[in-house]
Amino acid sequence: MKDDIRKIIERAILVAQKSGIFLSFDLIKDGKPIVEIDRPLEKIHGDYSSNIALRLSKILNQDACEIATKIGDLILEEREKTGIINGVEIVHPGFLNIFLFDKYIQNKILEILKQKDGYGNIQGSRVRGRMSKVLLEFLSANPTGQLHLGHGRNAFWGDVLAKVLTKAGYIVKKEYYINNAKASTQIKTLGQTSVGEGEAYLNDYLEEKLKVKSSKLKVLIKNTKDKEKLYCEAGFLMAGELLRDLKKFIEKDLKIKFDIWFSEEDELYKKKLVEKMHKWLKDNNFVYKKEGAEWLKIGGYGDSKDRVLVRSDEVHTPTYLLPDIAYHANKIKRGFGRLINIWGADHQGHVKSMKASLKMLKFNGVLDILITQMVSLKEGDKKIKLSKRKGKVVTMKSLIDEVGLDSVRFFYLLKSLDTHMELDLELMKEQSSKNPVFYVQYAHARIQSILKKARIKNQESRIRNPHLEMLSTESELELIKELLRFPELIEEISRDYQVHRLTHYTIGLADKFHHFYHECRVIGDDELLTGARLALIEATKITLKNTLNILGVSAPEKM
RNA sequence: GUCCUCAUAGUUCAAUGGAUAGAACACCAGCCUUCUAAGCUGGAUAUGUAGGUUCGAUUCCUACUGAGGACACCA
Numbered sequence: 062m063k064d065d066i067r068k069i070i071e072r073a074i075l076v077a078q079k080s081g082i083f084l085s086f087d088l089i090k091d092g093k094p095i096v097e098i099d100r101p102l103e104k105i106h107g108d109y110s111s112n113i114a115l116r117l118s119k120i121l122n123q124d125a126c127e128i129a130t131k132i133g134d135l136i137l138e139e140r141e142k143t144g145i146i147n148g149v150e151i152v153h154p155g156f157l158n159i160f161l162f163d164k165y166i167q168n169k170i171l172e173i174l175k176q177k178d179g180y181g182n183i184q185g186s187r188v189r190g191r192m193s194k195v196l197l198e199f200l201s202a203n204p205t206g207q208l209h210l211g212h213g214r215n216a217f218w219g220d221v222l223a224k225v226l227t228k229a230g231y232i233v234k235k236e237y238y239i240n241n242a243k244a245s246t247q248i249k250t251l252g253q254t255s256v257g258e259g260e261a262y263l264n265d266y267l268e269e270k271l272k273v274k275s276s277k278l279k280v281l282i283k284n285t286k287d288k289e290k291l292y293c294e295a296g297f298l299m300a301g302e303l304l305r306d307l308k309k310f311i312e313k314d315l316k317i318k319f320d321i322w323f324s325e326e327d328e329l330y331k332k333k334l335v336e337k338m339h340k341w342l343k344d345n346n347f348v349y350k351k352e353g354a355e356w357l358k359i360g361g362y363g364d365s366k367d368r369v370l371v372r373s374d375e376v377h378t379p380t381y382l383l384p385d386i387a388y389h390a391n392k393i394k395r396g397f398g399r400l401i402n403i404w405g406a407d408h409q410g411h412v413k414s415m416k417a418s419l420k421m422l423k424f425n426g427v428l429d430i431l432i433t434q435m436v437s438l439k440e441g442d443k444k445i446k447l448s449k450r451k452g453k454v455v456t457m458k459s460l461i462d463e464v465g466l467d468s469v470r471f472f473y474l475l476k477s478l479d480t481h482m483e484l485d486l487e488l489m490k491e492q493s494s495k496n497p498v499f500y501v502q503y504a505h506a507r508i509q510s511i512l513k514k515a516r517i518k519n520q521e522s523r524i525r526n527p528h529l530e531m532l533s534t535e536s537e538l539e540l541i542k543e544l545l546r547f548p549e550l551i552e553e554i555s556r557d558y559q560v561h562r563l564t565h566y567t568i569g570l571a572d573k574f575h576h577f578y579h580e581c582r583v584i585g586d587d588e589l590l591t592g593a594r595l596a597l598i599e600a601t602k603i604t605l606k607n608t609l610n611i612l613g614v615s616a617p618e619k620m
Numbered sequence: 621g622u623c624c625u626c627a628u629a630g631u632u633c634a635a636u637g638g639a640u641a642g643a644a645c646a647c648c649a650g651c652c653u654u655c656u657a658a659g660c661u662g663g664a665u666a667u668g669u670a671g672g673u674u675c676g677a678u679u680c681c682u683a684c685u686g687a688g689g690a691c692a693c694c695a
Binding site for chain 1: 627631636640655687
């Protein structure tokens with residue numbers, strides 16, 4: 062749609078250049094077309110608008126309105142031939158507002174009906190080869206306990222982004238990185254707690270888990286003399302058990318299916334990838350010794366300073382940096398050209414390190430790291446800090462049990478990742494009945510109800526060859542235009558990752574539908590009109606359902 | 621002290637540099653003989669402060685104020 066319009070404007074500009082009306086200039090700048098097509102907020106400003114004349118004003122040293130007028134005239138010359146743009150309007154200071162033929166808009170319904178679940182898929186995606194392969198790593202919570210409220214953002218965002226990118230034509234793998242290396246501090250600490258010699262990570266949940274100590278753990282305690290080794294092994298064992306719970310919760314309760322569960326211990330340490338990376342870095346002169354530790358010369362690659370790679374302790378344990386580099390090198394080796402990581406705000410300081418280390422590896426693909434800002438809690442005026450270790454831990458489980466998954470997902474996905482999300486637990490519970498998710502779901506249920514009635518009245522077959530020109534009232538045309546935004550949105554989100562725009566879109570779409578419902582009766586005496594309107598609500602249902610599917614929110618048949 | 625993010629209506633949040641800054645909740649006034657009133661229609665209220673860039677700034681830049689986070693041989 063947007064592309065069609067862009068092409069028409071570009072063609073007009075080329076014609077103007079050829080005939081000497083405009084000087085010659087490139088239509089593409091920095092890899093992007095200079096002709097931008099927007100959807101105006103106000104409908105009196107057209108179906109689409111372009112600021113091209115304002116942009117050209119400087120290049121051509123001409124008044125923007127004059128330029129817009131010239132382009133507009135050329136577009137109108139092709140009006141009948143293309144059958145897309147019906148009219149243009151030039152508005153101060155130089156906007157080119159575009160009005161489409163109703164027929165062109167109406168006929169788009171047929172495409173939606175034809176594509177069904179596939180509606181919204183971007184056809185003929187521009188990305189090919191390695192760059193089309195995306196590894197999306199998210200959640201990756203330490204296997205030391207349950208998921209808390211902060212994890213929800215990461216989890217839902219990643220899940221939805223994966224679906225959007227898939228629709229946009231990428232091949233996406235969702236990966237969960239299991240931080241279970243025996244050499245790591247958190248596994249040792251977990252192990253220490255597990256054998257009853259520490260209190261870190263201890264809470265009701267873990268205590269419950271430890272009560273039913275597995276026989277393996279008992280054997281381990283009995284047979285392992287070396288304390289250090291005992292902690293490592295016990296931690297690893299316990300992490301495995303906790304992970305089983307976690308996995309089940311993620312798949313069953315959060316309804317998120319990861320493609321790959323990547324075990325740090327098994328995939329990186331056992332397969333000696335950490336060791337190999339260490340050697341490679343040393344061989345390539347990226348490492349130097351200082352104060353008994355090994356340092357990585359990462360400061361020269363964009364990080365703010367050099368970092369410790371291997372500690373000065375007796376056993377020379379690596380810091381997180383070494384396995385992380387090995388991990389990312391492995392992602393690259395697996396053929397992914399686009400790496401996306403979703404991290405919590407507490408890892409924000411490592412973004413530079415990670416990017417710098419990939420520079421060392423001469424990675425020529427893309428690494429995007431999304432940071433989810435903190436979730437804080439309040440009850441009334443009191444702020445509560447979320448902490449994994451101590452204090453009040455509110456788990457995702459308890460929230461979902463209380464509010465329901467649809468509501469929770471919708472609520473989380475309504476907010477940009479960059480905002481500091483403040484949850485009022487009381488309000489959330491209250492909102493479970495006032496949540497906009499019900500507004501959206503209600504629209505879907507309503508459509509189903511009408512379609513069901515049409516089926517009973519044997520009117521359903523009319524959808525097949527609808528007389529779409531009957532859809533001429535404002536509320537009908539507005540609804541169709543809203544449906545047509547969906548693929549545009551998928552395309553935009555695949556570039557800016559702003560998943561929450563999709564959630565807001567469902568509200569807007571439901572809004573347009575409810576308005577239409579109020580204005581127009583679907584099943585009536587006029588058979589042609591009934592058929593056309595049935596086609597319209599069928600297309601609305603498809604679009605709404607596809608969007609809700611992406612969000613992971615159910616589209617109920619009735620409410 | 622340095623770095624990252626944020627500051628919009630009473631509240632929770634929107635707005636690829638665009639035109640009259642949008643929703644929801646709460647509040648007020650209307651609308652069910654008709655496909656689901658979990659709906660529709662109407663109403664009041666907001667861009668932290670001071671500069672700058674631009675035809676045009678909530679958006680970009682600088683300073684300030686305030687909030688959260690990160691600054692380890694933890695991950």
